[in-house]
Amino acid sequence: AQKVTQAQTEISVVEKEDVTLDCVYETRDTTYYLFWYKQPPSGELVFLIRRNSFDEQNEISGRYSWNFQKSTSSFNFTITASQVVDSAVYFCALIISGGSYIPTFGRGTSLIVHP
C-alpha cells in the first residue's frame, strides 16, 4: 500500500522568506509518479509538477523548486522569496505505475504568507 505524508499542517511566513514544504512517500514499487498541486483560496486545484521515479533531477521553475530524493523517499517543494499570492494549500500526491493508477494524496500543507 502507498502513503503520502505531509507532516506540516500549516506554515506561516513573512513575505520574501524562503519556505520548504515537506512530502514523504511510502511505496514498495520502483516505478511511480509524484505530483504537487496548489489550492488557492478560490478553491481550484492547480497542477504544479509531475516527476517520475527514474528522474531524480531537481527542478526549478521561477521561484519554485523541487528536491526529489529516493534515498529518503522525499519530494520537497521550496518557494524562494515567498509572496502573498503563494498563500494556498499545497498537496503532494503519488501514483503507482502498473497498479490501480489511483492517486494517493497527502493531507495538504496550508501556507500563509503575511505581507
Place this chain on the structure above:
Amino acid sequence: DAGVIQSPRHEVTEMGQEVTLRCKPISGHNSLFWYRQTMMRGLELLIYFNNNVPIDDSGMPEDRFSAKMPNASFSTLKIQPSEPRDSAVYFCASSFYAGNTIYFGEGSWLTVV
C-alpha cells in the same frame, strides 16, 4: 484548450432532494475521477472511471451516491436523497491515461440544508 468543466459551480439544496453534479473531462482524456473535499476528511476519491468503465468505486459513501459515465465526454455524480453531511466540494478530474497528470475542474460547492 478547455479544462475540466463542472456544473453547477454552487448548489444549495434541501435535505432529501436529489442532486446531480456534471462533468465534462478534457477532450481525449480516458481516465476520470470524482473527489470530495471536506475540512474533516480532506480529499477523498469517490470513484474512478477508465474508458468510461468504473474501475474503483470503493470510495462511494453509500447507496445514496451513484455515478455514471455514458460516454467519453460526460459524467454525472448523483446524490439521492441528499443529507446535510454531504455538504462538501466535489471535484471532477481527468487524465490522458492512467498515471498521467490529473487535471481538476473548479469544483462544485454543495450545501445541503
